[in-house]
Amino acid sequence: MDYAVRVTGITKRFGNHKAVADLSFEVPPGVIYGVLGPNGAGKSTTLRMVNDIIAPDEGEIRLLGGLHAGREAAAHVGFLPEERGLYPKMRVAEMIAFMGELRGMPARDAARAAAGWLERLGLGEWTRNKVQDLSKGMQQKVQFAATMIHEPELVILDEPWSGLDPINADVLREVVRDQTRSGRTVLFSTHLMEQAEQICDQICIIARGKKVLDGKLADIKRAAAEEGLVALGFVDDAARARAEAGPLADAAIVAGTRPPRPGDTADLEVELAGGADPGRLLAALVEAGVAVRRFERVTPTLHQIFVDRVGVENATMAARDAGEAA
Amino acid sequence: MSGARPTGAPTPRPRRGLPDWLVIARRELLERVRTWWFVAVTLLGPILMVALIVVPAVLASTTGKEGVRIRIVDHTGQLGAPLSTVMAKIGWKAEIVDVDTPEVTLLHAIRDDQIDGFLTIPASVLAEAPAARGSVIYQGDNATNQIVVLTLNQLVNQAVLTVRFEDLVAPERLAAMITPVGFSPRHTTGETSGTSGGAVFIVGYAVMMLLYLAIALYAVNVMRSVVQEKSNRVVEIMVAAAKPRALMMGKILGVGAVGLVQIAVWVGMALVTMTYKAEILGVFGIHAGGWSLPPMGLDVVAVVLSYFVLGYFFYAALFAAIGAMVSSEQEAQQAQTPVMMLLIVPMMCITLVSNDPRGGAAEVLTMIPFSSPILMPMRYVLDGASGAGVVVSLAILAASTWVVAWLAGRIYRVGILLYGKRPSLRELGRWIKYG
Numbered sequence: 001m002d003y004a005v006r007v008t009g010i011t012k013r014f015g016n017h018k019a020v021a022d023l024s025f026e027v028p029p030g031v032i033y034g035v036l037g038p039n040g041a042g043k044s045t046t047l048r049m050v051n052d053i054i055a056p057d058e059g060e061i062r063l064l065g066g067l068h069a070g071r072e073a074a075a076h077v078g079f080l081p082e083e084r085g086l087y088p089k090m091r092v093a094e095m096i097a098f099m100g101e102l103r104g105m106p107a108r109d110a111a112r113a114a115a116g117w118l119e120r121l122g123l124g125e126w127t128r129n130k131v132q133d134l135s136k137g138m139q140q141k142v143q144f145a146a147t148m149i150h151e152p153e154l155v156i157l158d159e160p161w162s163g164l165d166p167i168n169a170d171v172l173r174e175v176v177r178d179q180t181r182s183g184r185t186v187l188f189s190t191h192l193m194e195q196a197e198q199i200c201d202q203i204c205i206i207a208r209g210k211k212v213l214d215g216k217l218a219d220i221k222r223a224a225a226e227e228g229l230v231a232l233g234f235v236d237d238a239a240r241a242r243a244e245a246g247p248l249a250d251a252a253i254v255a256g257t258r259p260p261r262p263g264d265t266a267d268l269e270v271e272l273a274g275g276a277d278p279g280r281l282l283a284a285l286v287e288a289g290v291a292v293r294r295f296e297r298v299t300p301t302l303h304q305i306f307v308d309r310v311g312v313e314n315a316t317m318a319a320r321d322a323g324e325a326a
Numbered sequence: 327m328s329g330a331r332p333t334g335a336p337t338p339r340p341r342r343g344l345p346d347w348l349v350i351a352r353r354e355l356l357e358r359v360r361t362w363w364f365v366a367v368t369l370l371g372p373i374l375m376v377a378l379i380v381v382p383a384v385l386a387s388t389t390g391k392e393g394v395r396i397r398i399v400d401h402t403g404q405l406g407a408p409l410s411t412v413m414a415k416i417g418w419k420a421e422i423v424d425v426d427t428p429e430v431t432l433l434h435a436i437r438d439d440q441i442d443g444f445l446t447i448p449a450s451v452l453a454e455a456p457a458a459r460g461s462v463i464y465q466g467d468n469a470t471n472q473i474v475v476l477t478l479n480q481l482v483n484q485a486v487l488t489v490r491f492e493d494l495v496a497p498e499r500l501a502a503m504i505t506p507v508g509f510s511p512r513h514t515t516g517e518t519s520g521t522s523g524g525a526v527f528i529v530g531y532a533v534m535m536l537l538y539l540a541i542a543l544y545a546v547n548v549m550r551s552v553v554q555e556k557s558n559r560v561v562e563i564m565v566a567a568a569k570p571r572a573l574m575m576g577k578i579l580g581v582g583a584v585g586l587v588q589i590a591v592w593v594g595m596a597l598v599t600m601t602y603k604a605e606i607l608g609v610f611g612i613h614a615g616g617w618s619l620p621p622m623g624l625d626v627v628a629v630v631l632s633y634f635v636l637g638y639f640f641y642a643a644l645f646a647a648i649g650a651m652v653s654s655e656q657e658a659q660q661a662q663t664p665v666m667m668l669l670i671v672p673m674m675c676i677t678l679v680s681n682d683p684r685g686g687a688a689e690v691l692t693m694i695p696f697s698s699p700i701l702m703p704m705r706y707v708l709d710g711a712s713g714a715g716v717v718v719s720l721a722i723l724a725a726s727t728w729v730v731a732w733l734a735g736r737i738y739r740v741g742i743l744l745y746g747k748r749p750s751l752r753e754l755g756r757w758i759k760y761g
Contacts, residue, residue: 051566053565053566053743054743070569071569074567074568075341079563079566079567080563081559081562081563081566082562083559083562084559084562085555085558085559085560085561085562085563086558086560086563087353087357087558087560088558089357090353090357098349098353099563099567101343101344101349102346102349102350102564102567102568103567104341104342104343104346105342105343106342106343107343107344109342109343110343143563146563147563
């Protein structure tokens with residue numbers, strides 16, 4: 001199998017609004033792949049097309065080396081939609097087994113697998129309860145079991161962290177990693193860059209329905225780091241004032257400054273001017289007699305890369321459209 | 327990155343379990359059949375239906391029989407006495423009042439519930455020439471009661487006859503002569519042997535009610551279940567695992583199967599009841615063999631089942647589309663009105679069929695797909711329809727069901743994934759076109 005998902009030039013219009021425009025990306029087998037973007041960027045629409053819930057107006061989607069999305073791939077794919085829902089009056093074990101049967105499992109296998117999943121998720125005592133008797137967190141787990149019961153080779157999760165508390169978010173991250181350990185592929189969407197950064201092997205950032213950037217997360221971060229970002233810490237306010245009056249105002253070296261990332265001990269972060277060497281900044285600071293406490297080349301966070309590439313304006317514009325195209 | 331796989335051609339895993347629509351239908355069936363509500367309705371339903379027919383009949387017959395209190399204003403001076411005598415015999419309380427009693431006094435008596443009504447007999451009633459007679463007027467709070475009115479009509483006419491003939495015929499002979507003969511209608515079309523007209527009507531009416539209730543109940547149930555799936559968002563995981571068409575078909579089949587189970591139980595109960603009718607009535611202390619239902623042939627059962635199945639599919643598809651179009655149950659209540667009307671209009675046309683089962687109106691109503699499922703079985707029971715007529719009507723119904731299901735499927739496909747504003751007719755057209 002060359003790929004788990006291959007999306008080629010897909011476009012989806014809703015009325016006059018283009019929710020997804022000529023989008024292509026490829027998910028290799030066995031990786032954790034994140035589709036990232038602000039609200040309304042077209043993430044859910046894309047994942048829905050990958051699941052053949054809606055059909056693209058143009059373009060092609062193939063799964064697991066060549067299967068058509070939909071009926072042909074149904075038994076191999078598990079999908080957790082953004083909007084969660086279960087049959088409230090069904091017994092927990094039956095609910096999970098039902099989803100397994102819907103994906104093509106024989107009844108007996110589905111019942112056995114459902115019992116196994118409930119044990120694994122610590123819901124063994126709740127098997128015979130109705131779904132509506134469970135807490136919200138427990139229902140999330142049931143939903144996840146219903147997505148995974150037929151052991152799909154490709155797991156697709158739409159905003160899996162939305163509505164999870166930090167502990168359950170950690171649990172989910174572990175489960176996702178587990179999936180790839182057994183050779184499965186996980187494709188998910190999120191607007192939470194912190195979650196994506198912790199778990200993704202590869203990413204695709206989209207905004208307003210278009211691809212902005214894709215590739216291996218490590219490569220993207222390395223490339224971003226080379227664009228030059230330095231965290232600066234000063235000994236005192238006087239040192240800072242001297243720096244701001246001198247070297248930091250030099251447009252040949254410094255393109256701009258911004259506040260440090262939360263929790264960082266730096267006083268500010270400096271974006272170097274194009275082609276400028278960090279050594280030149282350090283030399284300029286020493287020359288100006290600035291007492292520096294910290295000088296460090298930093299890798300931008302995924303969030304920073306995201307904001308840089310998508311643009312604040314784009315992100316907010318898209319958020320405003322979220323309602324119509326979510 | 328762990329566990330990258332060897333490349334190779336994909337092999338679609340064959341589906342080893344049941345087809346998706348069947349899994350869905352089974353879930354719908356089990357979820358409903360397992361509730362205590364289903365058990366209660368299935369077991370108590372026939373009892374309620376019988377009560378619905380029997381209780382009003384019993385009430386109506388008792389109010390006619392128990393003493394009607396009446397005053398007679400007799401301008402002839404001859405009719406009052408014999409009338410009050412025969413009325414006393416059937417347990418009525420009749421009182422002859424002075425001819426000068428103002429009408430207001432009598433009306434007040436009715437208002438104060440001292441009497442039920444009063445009879446005004448003009449002097450001209452006994453005139454020989456029919457045109458000169460005028461008519462006897464009854465005013466009362468029970469003038470709508472058919473039994474009271476028919477009884478009064480009969481008694482007054484008998485009294486008039488008695489007075490007219492009393493000089494010519496000896497009173498004992500006269501009494502015997504004017505006693506009406508028995509009259510009993512037998513229903514026949516010339517092809518079938520006559521059975522009791524009333525009994526045939528009751529069976530026809532019961533069949534019609536059964537179909538109306540079953541179709542309305544279960545088709546609306548399909549709609550509500552679609553709306554619920556939308557509003558609690560289960561539909562999101564469902565559409566990922568199955569095609570909307572399978573979802574709709576599974577749901578309609580599952581809910582329909584519930585209806586069939588219920589009807590099977592009811593028919594079984596009806597057969598047992600009819601077989602052991604005497605014993606069951608005996609338990610209630612009634613020893614009557616009087617009424618007997620005409621035998622229900624297998625052909626009737628086949629007709630009822632065919633129309634239930636097709637009629638249910640027809641309406642269930644319509645209601646499923648409505649369910650897919652709306653986002654909440656309140657909205658569904660409004661949106662279902664047009665389809666509900668289609669179901670109710672045939673109900674209002676019952677008499678067009680029952681009064682003249684072989685007439686043109688009955689013919690038309692039992693061919694139109696909206697009304698044929700409800701009215702045709704009744705018409706068939708009343709011997710108004712030929713076998714060929716039933717086949718044509720079923721063919722029309724089947725063809726329109728196919729069309730409706732196809733259209734509904736398109737609306738359903740688009741609708742279940744959309745929330746918010748209800749679509750306009752133009753948007754619906756677009757859904758059907760591109761769905």
